[in-house]
Amino acid sequence: MPVISAPHAFNESQLYVDLEPTLGRSLFLKCEGFNFAGSIKLKAASEMVETAERDGDLKPESILVESSSGNLGVALSMIAASKGYRFLCVTDSRCNLSTRLLMEALGSRVHTIAGREAKGGFLGARINYVRALCDSDDRYVWLSQYTNPSNWKAHYRKTAPEIAQHFPRLDVLFVGAGTTGTLMGCARYFRQWHRPVRIVAVDSVGSVTFGGPPGRRMIPGLGMSMPPPLLDESYVDEVIRVEETDTIRTCHRLARSGFLFGGSTGTVVSGAMRWLDDHDTRGLTAVAIAPDLGERYLDTIYQSNWLHDLYGEDILGPDETADDPWAAGPVTAFQESRPPHPPANR
Known part of the structure; x- marks a missing residue:
């Protein structure tokens, strides 16, 4: 049982979710949100x-x-x-x-x-x-998180070794790209590892991190509107760009199974699932990093009015509606059961 005297002294680093029962693909999700700050x-x-x-x-x-x-x-x-x-x-x-x-x-x-x-x-x-x-x-x-080498060194020293310890046969790692601190720290570590690991960066559509035109991005977290100074693309094997609509649908799909994750995690998982769908994954060990949890997105990603105003009424699509246990129709309000009135005296 850990006993701490400072909040930053605690950070759960050994929790992984096996997403195969939920999403149908073998993917282990490293959960980084279980600390007092709530994120990686x-x-x-x-x-x-x-x-x-x-x-x-x-x-x-x-x-x-x-x-x-x-x-x-x-x-x-x-x-x-x-x-x-x-x-x-x-x-x-x-x-x-x-x-x-x-x-x-x-x-x-x-x-x-x-x-x-x-x-x-x-x-x-x-x-x-x-x-x-x-x-x-x-x-x-x-501190300048965008240029500070301590940003990526934190993940070189901690995040990547934690993954290596649990997955000595790791084949592919999916990492979201924001400042690219997590991406660069992990990529540098696994470049020196005993076996090749494919590093797949997951970015948001509308981000200019890996080139391309800037676009509207309403979900905070991943993506940049300026080229990130920490990024060295020579360490990245592949880039997947995810639309915000796919981020939202992935978040809701995970929530339907009881896993409430944040927007950055939804983006990473969406990109990872697309990559896995396009490749032969037999015998493949794949890990994705989940940067955040979902509580801070209750008034955005998980709020119907916000979603409909920005993305339209059909944002979640028919599949999500079909999975909604309340979608069959309105629920009658509970009414207290009372015995019938006795007959009036005559």
Whole structure:
């Protein structure tokens, strides 16, 4: 039984879900959301903060500042509260309401960018705001998850070895691409491993990470509106791009089996299933990394009005409707059973 005194000291790293009974393909899902920050971003946040402390960049009077679509902001909020730092998260309008409230509950300040840059989108606007803050006051310390090598080193030291320990015959690894910290850390580790592992990056349609035109992306997490500085494509064997509609349908399909995962996980699983459908998987050991859980998406991915407003009434398709146990029709409200009235006295 683990006993901890700091919230970032706990991170469940040995939980995998066998998705074959649910999705019909042999795929093991490494669940990274079971910690007090609720996502894989705890690893990168811890590594970046500890490095900044060792290098003397963080001082008692420092104010941590970071651009984040949500999950890293929560992880840094938790660590800052534990260590006594102030933290300002710069996010944008796509950040889930529950995520913003969670950061504020942990004592952080949240600044939401309303506009976007012509070339850099929301991300460019967030980064410009952070840079202006740092230029105006030297108390601000920007960890810069987009360029900080501690981002990928966290996964080189932790995530990849955890997978290698449990799957010594690993053949293919599916990793979502955001800042590409997780992707680069795992890819670098398995490039040096005792057997070849195919690294498949999963990106969102509309992201410019691996080229292609920018497009609308409403689900925070994976994808970038600017080329990620950490990315070295020579470590990536293949890229799969996933439409947000497929992300949503995969999330709901998993939820129908009791697994409530977040948007990033839905994207990775959707991409992995498409790859597995197109390949001979006999004897293949495949693992996908699930970065997040679903609670923070209850007001978006799992909320009917949000889905219908952005993606249309038929977003979930007939298959999902057929699986809905309530789809047969309205349920009559329960009425208390009472004995009949006695006959009136005459």
